[in-house]
Amino acid sequence: MSKHLTNTQAMRYNRQIVLPRIDLDGQEALLNANVCVVGIGGLGTAASNNLCASGVGKLTLIDSDNVDVTNLPRQTLFSESDVGMTKVAAAKARLTDINSNCEINGIEAHFSECHENEIANADIVLDCTDNADSRDLINRLCFKYRTPLVSGSAIRFEGQLFVAIPGKSRCYGCLRQLFEAPELSCVEAGIFSPVVNIVGTYQAMLAMQVLMHFDDIPLNTLMIFDGLRHDWQHWQLPDSLSCSLCQA
Numbered sequence: 001m002s003k004h005l006t007n008t009q010a011m012r013y014n015r016q017i018v019l020p021r022i023d024l025d026g027q028e029a030l031l032n033a034n035v036c037v038v039g040i041g042g043l044g045t046a047a048s049n050n051l052c053a054s055g056v057g058k059l060t061l062i063d064s065d066n067v068d069v070t071n072l073p074r075q076t077l078f079s080e081s082d083v084g085m086t087k088v089a090a091a092k093a094r095l096t097d098i099n100s101n102c103e104i105n106g107i108e109a110h111f112s113e114c115h116e117n118e119i120a121n122a123d124i125v126l127d128c129t130d131n132a133d134s135r136d137l138i139n140r141l142c143f144k145y146r147t148p149l150v151s152g153s154a155i156r157f158e159g160q161l162f163v164a165i166p167g168k169s170r171c172y173g174c175l176r177q178l179f180e181a182p183e184l185s186c187v188e189a190g191i192f193s194p195v196v197n198i199v200g201t202y203q204a205m206l207a208m209q210v211l212m213h214f215d216d217i218p219l220n221t222l223m224i225f226d227g228l229r230h231d232w233q234h235w236q237l238p239d240s241l242s243c244s245l246c247q248a
């Protein structure tokens, strides 16, 4: 059964509710949503912070890492006292502090086939991981369970975003086949802290817009943010592309 906003919640989220594109219906869509965030690094912390504060009812967080001191410059959900804790436990404590209305389901594990149920039960998934294997698996499971996916990545001064809605758009695999070269990690290539926060925050924005049924989500489109030139570019996937998953 779907939940309704209490008067206290309606007051709390008033600045969003007054937006005609959101209104009470949009805010209640967020309240009733379960968003699965895979990877609680730079992207995942920025995204979950925004989702939780904005009034998403439930977050499922999946990550196997512990907070390291080198995470602190960009993973601003964490503080020095969290170093050594699991990211999931530290994020859960901090997010509950930010918004006790948000139910946090923390899973301390490396994302794998075992998390099929979490993908199936989510209203939308945010891919905030940093490796190709996880990205492919997340895409495959999202396609299988028809769960919308917002994929984000960031390296150096550049960020990328892609939204896939099964049945309505091409999948993330369509994009991946065009970029087969092995990706360098942020450890090797470096990352400018604000860039990863911008991309994670943008993932949260897109996810909430999908949940609220906004009809102008950029589909079949790679969005590229350039933090040196200060611009966003949109690159449309060619129609001719074949894909063993979504075009099968």
Ligand SMILES: [Zn+2]
Binding pocket: 170, 171, 172, 173, 174, 175, 243, 244, 245, 246, 247
């Ligand atoms: Zn595809």
